[in-house]
Amino acid sequence: MSDLKPISALGAAAPRLLTLGTLTLRENPGLGLASLALRRGGTAPSPFGLTLPDPGGWAASGAYAAFWTGPDQWMIEAEGRGEEDFAAALKAEAPGCSITEQTDGWVAFEITSVAGGAPLSRLMEKLVNVDAAGFGPGHATRTGLEHMSVFLIRRAEDRLAIIGMRTLAGSLWHAIETAAGRLVAV
């Protein structure tokens, strides 16, 4: 393995972690990402045993997960494989598809609540125009957040991931931290 040392999207050696009230925000550099697009007329594969979800959906299977990103296009997630050439691994699982490495295109912030779904709903209200009531576990969508484009994934009732462009990591963290902090201040 290369002797070059990576840094996190927020620019540090270690990922950032912060608890504000009932919410914990965690930068997740371990998440491997690659996009999968069907060739014209192609049929959806089942990489790593995943059933690729319908529009608006997210599906997990073991350390892998997939979410729909557009017609005939998905993002495949691999927990703990952020340092690897995950796209190459995916290519082997999905021959005949267009695969593109995306791991370092993004920064993933995993948000966990210790008080169930309500604090996540309150946080979403302040950040995105997505109805939290209709965004339960298994939902994923792309939307705007403070002039940035992000993916939201409801991984569980008490877990929400916000995945934004890596170069905007600092601004995205600032926006989430501010909103979460104000929920505490109230």
Added chain:
Amino acid sequence: MRFSGFRVFKEAVTGHKGWKPLWRTPDPQPEYDIIIVGGGGHGLSTAYHLAAKFGVTRVAVLEKGWLGSGNIGRNTTIIRSNYLLPGNEHFYELSMKLWENLEQETNFNSMVSQRGIINLIHTDGQRDAYRRRGNAMMLAGAGAQLLSRDEVREMVPFLNFDNARFPIKGGLMQTRAGTARHDGVVWGYARGADMRGVDIIQNCEVTGFRIENGKVLGVETSRGYIGAKKVGVAVAGSSSRVMAQAGMRLPMESHVLQAFVSEGLKPTIPGVITFGAGHFYISQSDKGGLVFGGDLDGYNSYAQRGNLPVIEDVAEGGMALMPMIGRARLLRMWGGIMDMTMDGSPIIDKTDIDGLYFNGGWCYGGFKATPASGFCFAHLLAKDEPHEVTRQMRLDRFARGYLLDENGRGAQPNLH
């Protein structure tokens, strides 16, 4: 009746008994030499100039609602002649000269106020572009000043100089620019045209053109057919709809532009300021309201109202540029319909139909053009020759490739 300080004094002491209607309410005659469709700023200015400058007085202005009910009554009142391209700059400079003499000419105080405009500079590239534009203005005799950051700070110290996402690096100023009282412009031209014999007919909607053998004979209206030797159309916000009645398609889309006014405040902002890194421009009316606006809503619309995202975008721009306005309150917002052309510049031209003339496509810049637009359209109607400053404002420029694209955005109307 001539207006003057003396007249105001006399009427005040005699109980305001002597005031007369500002214009008549005539019924349409069967035929006119020239019919102007549209009783907005440009239509009334055209009628005024036809009568006052070209001696054509058998003229009717047909307005479907009340005078000045279109964009002239719903804009942010800015006047300026700070354009880059020769095909535009000479025209707007002519307009500025007409503004400078408007009130004495029409004997009506339209409150033309040359308090200056500053276009702020935030990047080096922007400074280069503004230097090019400022030099064009100098060459056209319009005057311009390139301001350093310190000079801007001296003039408008309340801007965000110290904590800005997009720092202010200077500004391009035109001191002769400013504002005018929009309704006063309508009323001044209407009164001036009426006094010279023009029939101003309100509540008279044009529903069709009578065209035979490629020549226009008159217009069908909600008050019956009216004949005319020539018909000039100046119906900003309805250009495509009206010209479709003559079978024409135009190189334009209609979009909504919102504008905003705050509650009245004691003097806060001296002239006009435009943000160069966001969509926001602002001035303060004589009544004290902050008058401001930003970008188009961005989609085709005839609704005369807009949506929240643009309102927020404008307010965000304002707060980033001048966070001292935060405690002022927005009082009223409205939308005007902009006929956005494919190159962002207007059209004043004859059409392929004999006797039918078109004035439109003013995008969001029609107000400042009002005097020259009317003058030049009157010139075209009266002499059948374009005025020299409108020679590039032709309909065929798109197909031929002689575009008047000030900011180089291409054939995408909502980007101009």
Added chain:
Amino acid sequence: MLIPHPLLGPRDAQEFTYLGDAMMIDRPDGLAEGAEAAFCDYVFQRDNPAGLHRELWFHEQGDRSWLVVTRNTVTHEILGAELARDVALARRATDTPADQGDAQ
């Protein structure tokens, strides 16, 4: 404004970028006879109706789909939305101009 995305349901119009008349799907053949006149019409001339308008919106902060939305330009009421790609493919199959299809 809410755009009724055919795959994702109603979405905030702020996620979208507007382009204009759906006739822009019907790009003329640049190598055909008389192409210049056809292109001038395609690039510059618009019906610009007050009423129903079929128009292109790009779901830029979403799934990156181009949509053909049928909307009333006077009331802003939206009557339907389709994937532009489907409209374009159907257009090729049937030769129906893109600005004259039926709303869903």
Added chain:
Amino acid sequence: MTRLSGGLIDRDRKLSFTFDGQVYYGHAGDTLASALLANDVRLVGRSFKYHRPRGIFSAGSEEPNALVELRSGARQEPNTRATVAELFDGLEARSQNRMGPLNRDLLAVNDLMSPFFAAGFYYKTFMWPRAFWEKLYEPAIRKAAGLGSLSMQADPDHYDKGFLHCDLLVIGGGAAGLAAALTAARAGAQVVLADEDSRLGGRLLAETLQLDDAPATEWIAALEAEFASLPNLRVMRRTTVFGVYDHGVYGAVERVADHLTTPGAGVRQTLWRITAKRAVLAAGATERHIPFANNDRPGIMLAGALRAYANRWAVCPARRVAIFTNNDDGHRTARDLIAKGVEVAGVIDSRKGVHPQGSYPLFDGAVVSDSRGRLGLTRIEITRDGDSQWIDCGALGVAGGWNPNVHLTAHHRGRPIWDPEALAFVPGADGPAGLIAAGAAAGRGELAAALADGATRAAQALADLGLAARLPDLPRAEASPAGQAAFWHVPGKKRAWVDMQNDVTVKDIVLAHKENMRPVEHLKRWTTLGMATDQGKTANVSALAVMAELTGQSIPATGTTIFRPPYTPVALSVLGGGDTGRHFRPHRLTPTHHWAEARGAVFTEVGQWMRAQYFPQAGETHWRQSVDREVLAVRVGVGLCDVTTLGKVDVQGADAAAFLDRLYANTISTLKVGRVRYGLMLREDGFAYDDGTVARMAEDHFVVTTTTANAGLVYRQMEFARQCLWPDLDVQLISTTDAWAQIAVAGPQSRALLERVVDTADLSNAGFPFMACAELSICNGLRARLFRISFSGELAYEVAVPARYGHALMQRLMELGEDLGATPYGTEALGVLRIEKGHAAGNELNGHSTAAMLGLGRMVSAKKDAIGALMSRREGLAADRRRLVGLVPETRSGKVTAGAHLFTDGAEQTMETDQGWITSAAYSPHVGSMIGLGFLENGDAREGEILIAANPLEGESQRLRVVSPHFVDPEGGRLRV
């Protein structure tokens, strides 16, 4: 004045506040207005034009008169309505629009001059001499105009924005709104109930009307308890729904902390964007007054307000009051006041033959025809059948009937319609889709009807959504008949105010009529009626009635006015909420940002990006020293620059090459795998759009780059081409801009440096020639992409690695390249290098340029159909003979300035003789002088000519020589070594 009995104030919590510096006390639950009245303060402000003394006119957000500057310092808040400002301990308020003390305002002289200030007078004078307008008249007018003042300091508070979604939004928490919310929430719908007041109840809080034979507050309290238990109902107090937008989007402002001394760590206000499938408008009604002579004195107020102050706040502006009414509701005020122990000197009812409804003197068929009291009401004149008498009273309640608050129904330009029964405008049928009015807002203000209407409308709204709702058992309501009559103003010779704040009187309307300003919009604009901060809420209908009388037409034929958002004024700071400083917009940081920061780089904003502009070293005192050093390092050694900001798009698919052939003006499909080609994109209208490189990684896989500025736009255009223009091609696109850290390694030593990091690849000129590309590994196994491309004109590469390694790679290259002179360079040096090489950038690719102007005309292939190719050959574009040229000063020390215009030597300088302009300029260490690029008429044929570069804007003029735009290595030999 001592407090009356009862009321909804907390007498155990005493709060101190100041008004014009004087300390007063009130109670929790007070508004500033009620607290002022409790302290016998009746004079609170001055009118806009005549500076007439003004008091409190209403008890709500419709207030035209009682505007104050609230708070101090940077939190100073002008034009705050005292009637809705909740009292808090330490509140500071000041009267405004005065010169000198409030009770001796020097500008009150305007009132004496009022005959000169009739409607429209501004338009008729101040025209001579011309120069005096800006210098004298206008400044004087501006100073006198306006109302309150801004502090001119940045707002120190925080603001939030948020989004809510619901099935039903209920606007207004009075009788109808509460019934609506209850009905819908019990049915299980997602409900938001918003009310502008601090507590629910609406008008019920101001009344003594009973529900189920008990005070209404008991019913409200029971409801609030139930509401708290319903998770699907969100109650938002202090929240004004100010506007209706398309497709069920409502704008609302929640005043989170305006009732507190400061917001502390929280926010002051929140802007909510509420997406509601349906909405019930239960906004109640606003009382109107009846203009009569001198009807604007402090102490004269709306009768319903007088009642509200007594019932809710236990205050009355005077011990002895009178009521002027044209309806039964006015009599209820008299009864309620008497019950509170206030003396009612009389009820003057314009209707003949009515009977008193309590023990007070009744003047039926009578009007109030005048008033006295310089700073506050002392007497009124009552006229009946031509006989007049004066009676003493300190306050007068005026009851002119109630106007439904239809405002939101008109926000989509729908028109309210006249209801001849209710004598008011009620919501028309063309209101916003999904919004249903209920209760008093719909003209059904009688209490029992309002309750039932609220429940029914909510059930109806839910039924539209397919949700069944059962109507709740509603309390039995005490009758509250209105009995409105058409009596609009008291005729007379003296001034009778219609619009209080803007000083519009009946006389002004008469004058507007006389001058043919009759359409209602002309009336408004000529007189300024309804244009004040209250938007004429208490004035407009009366004005229409007066105009109708003058024209002999009915009120609806005379017109209505369009209500525009916002319903009540909204602070700009909450609309523009969120970050206003450095976080106003997001920052994009390059992968080496932190490294550059640690090296002391100076950064610059490039769109969303922050980029290193230059890297100053110890001893360098001017940016030019740093930039010159960086440029020379590239020309003689090796420089390193983070170029991640260039857009990168991954293009895959069987038809990827054919697709790119249609996007780019030049041919791409002939490119071999492992090679890169420069690509030029045109807009469909034929002008140059963007440029970049196209690298073929495999037969069916390309990586293309765009300029930094156009990355998003080009991606959008590519998707448009893929989905809309050529949907039958097999192409997949995805952006990879952020995924790869891309570093330019440029200069004669670049190969030597890169050879030290690549693991095995052959970088020799033969093995990896100019315009080669490859995927390879570096630094012991890190996957990377290498492109041999050059922006500087030197031997150069761009190396890309996963973004997280960009920082470390830059460090490694610097370490390994120390002996080779490795030097980081920023955007300034990048700019100098590209100008020296004659590469177009943003200043040249400005949307006005044709390919030919850029010297790239031959790239536009005529053999294929690509976007913009055909249109680029149109007459006007082909006739444009301006060409990109290089420019140097005639003398080495001369200046070259971007933005200067070019003229033939000796020619007159006008727009018509203009020969072009300078697009970019820089000092070139390579040339040893300033150099520039510019577009010049027939530029390709004028090499060697001396031109004048005119910069009259800054009073400069320079003599420049036309040269090739390629100042460095015009043959390109250095690229290929």
